[in-house]
Amino acid sequence: MGNSCRKHCQAIRRLLPCGNNGTGKTEVIVIPTEQHKPTYVALYDYQARTPxxxxxxxxxxxxxxxxxxxxxLKARLLSPRENLEGYVPINYVAPVTDIASQPYFFRNFKRTDAERQLILPGNGVGSYLIRESESQVGNYSLSVYDGTHVKHYRIHKNDNDGYFITTRTVFPSLQELVTYYSQNADGLCCRLANPCLRNEAPLPPDLCYETADHWEIDRNSLKFLKRLGHGQFGEVWEGLWSDTISVAIKTLKTGTMKPQDFLREAQFMKNLKHPKLIQLYAVCTLEEPVYIITELMRHGSLLSYLQNDKGETIGLPQQVDIAAQVSSGMEYLERQNFIHRDLAARNVLVGENSVYKVADFGLARVFEDDAIYLARNDTKLPLKWTAPEAICDNKFSVKSDVWSFGILLYEIATYGKMPYQGMSGREAHEKVMMGYRLPQPPNCHASFYKIMLDCWKEQPENRPTFDTLQWRLEDFFEVEVSSYYDPKEFIQ
Structure with a gap:
């Protein structure tokens, strides 16, 4: 062991039996000392919620x-409050050697996310971010706001671990690339100024460290503040957990499910984590009504949001963006082989900065069918959103969710109007079975309506996947642009 290793490691030598001949060999076990423990940096402030x-x-x-x-992660502070220890959420920190520790790097960001983020108030000319390339694994993309539009540049990596946008200027690190283009536009739309402002800190993965594995919580720890709405499954309230953390509390109707069935489903639901899915935090199931505790989305349901707007601020670009965000969450569920069963505008929630998230995924599985299909007042039923094969043969699949997504697109295009107006749910189903499809709404873009029609193909296998729907929506406004040096090195 060299001198440098002796400074940083302790070695314990012991004799272990080896083979059948009774001989042995010495195994050196290296135990990392303090210097070898990984060093991380905090990306956001986090206030401890438990001791x-x-x-x-x-x-x-x-x-x-x-x-x-x-x-x-269990961590010990190095500075400025040395030796304090405790658990921190993994999405609030990053290794100091990782690009994720840089203020300009946005992990898991797509081009559309970058465009949405960079035009937020507070970002000026030259605001920028670096993200992982969507089309070339291992490469990165630079997104820059020129004051009017967001431009995107592919960052290549050569065989010598050099980084470049154009081959005539290669840098040994991303940081040096950023430094250079902060001083010289050199073909970019403008010089890089400040890293893109981040939204609020991300949601912690759980209410607290203690609820990571034990997420049945005491219902007395919840305080109900304001009723946000009600629907098929029950009421939704804004509330507080432990008098400190803002949450949404869904109270499920008594007698409509077996708690043990819900718990089995909720266990899987809690492990589904995606930026476009509502995060499930905890449950109260020991008595009825059952409570579901989730992240809080202050602007309520997409249905109400659309109806209140009536087209005043939501135009085609915003409609496409809403649909793209929902399709992103559904594409994740598709990859997990998870079926929503009740996708509709009422089950999409709206947060700050035009963020839209899918809610209530999985709940329809544990409700009695009567609660879904056979209630007397069928205007409350999802029959109008449900694929024909699901109604006729109870055949739910990802492709039946795709059908529902098409109806959701209709809701978006009509600012929350009821589909099949003037028809009952059963009447609408009968007409659909005879080949009827909702007509193109007034002022609806033809390409947007074409996506709806594709979702309503009679044979489920002929409907697009959510993966396809996502890229069709994200590339909805794709246009040809002038190149930056080499057309292959510029992306839009």
Missing amino acids: DELSIFAGDRMQILNSNQQNW
């Missing part, structure tokens, strides 16, 4: 002591 957790501020450095829990 086991650690409060951190953006920029704090820490050593990771334990990473056995999926979504939480």
Whole structure:
């Protein structure tokens, strides 16, 4: 062992039996010392919610002591409050050697996310971010706001680990590339100024470290503040958990499900984590009504949001963006082989900065069919959103969710109007079975309506996947643009 290793490692030597001849060999076990424990940096402020957790501020450095829990890391602060220990959410920190620790890097960001983020108030000319390339794994993309539009440039990596936008200027690191283009536009739409402003800190993966594995919580820890709405499954309230954390509380109608069935489904639902899905935090199932505790989306349902807007601020670009965000969440469910069963504008929620998330995924599985299909007042039923094969043969699939997505697009295009107006749910179903499809809404773009029609193909296998729907919506406004040096090096 060299001198440098002796400074950083301790070695324990022991004799272990080896083979059948009774001989042995010496095995050296290297135990990392403090210097070998990984160093992380805090990306956001986080206020500890339990005694086991650690409060951190953006920029704090820490050593990771334990990473056995999926979504939480046990850390010890290095500065400025040395030796304080506790658990921190994994999505609030990053290794100091990782590009994710840089203020300009946005992980899991797509081109459309970058465009949405960079035009938010506070970002000026030259605001920029770097994200992972969608089309070339291992490469990156630079997105820059020129004051009017967001331009995108592919960052290539050569065989010598050099980074470049154009081959005539190669840099040994991304940081040096950023530094250079901060001083010289050199073909970009403008010089890089400030990293793109981030939204609020991301949601922690759980209410707190203690609820990561034990997420049945005491209902007395919840305070109901304001009723946000009601629907097929029950009421939704804005509330507080432990008098500190804002949450949404869904109270499920008594007698409409078996708690044990719901718990089995909710266990899987809690593990579904995606930026466009409502995050399930905890449940109260020991008595009825059952409570579901989720993240809070202050602007309520997409249905109400559309109806209140009536086209005043939501035009075609916003409609396409809403649809693209919903399709992103549904594409994730598709990859998980998870069926929503009740996709509609009423089950999409609206947050700050035009963020839209799919809610109530999986709940329809554990409700009695009567609660869904056979209620007397069929204007409340999802028959108008449900694929023909699901109604006739109870055959739910991802492709039946695609049919419902087409109806959701109709709701978006009509600002929340009821589909098949003037018909009952049964009447609408009978007409659909005879080949009827909703007509193109007034002022609806022909390409947007074409996507609806594709979702309503009679044979489920002929309907597009959510993966296809997502890229069709994200590329809806794709146009040819002038190149930046080499057309292959510019993306839009």
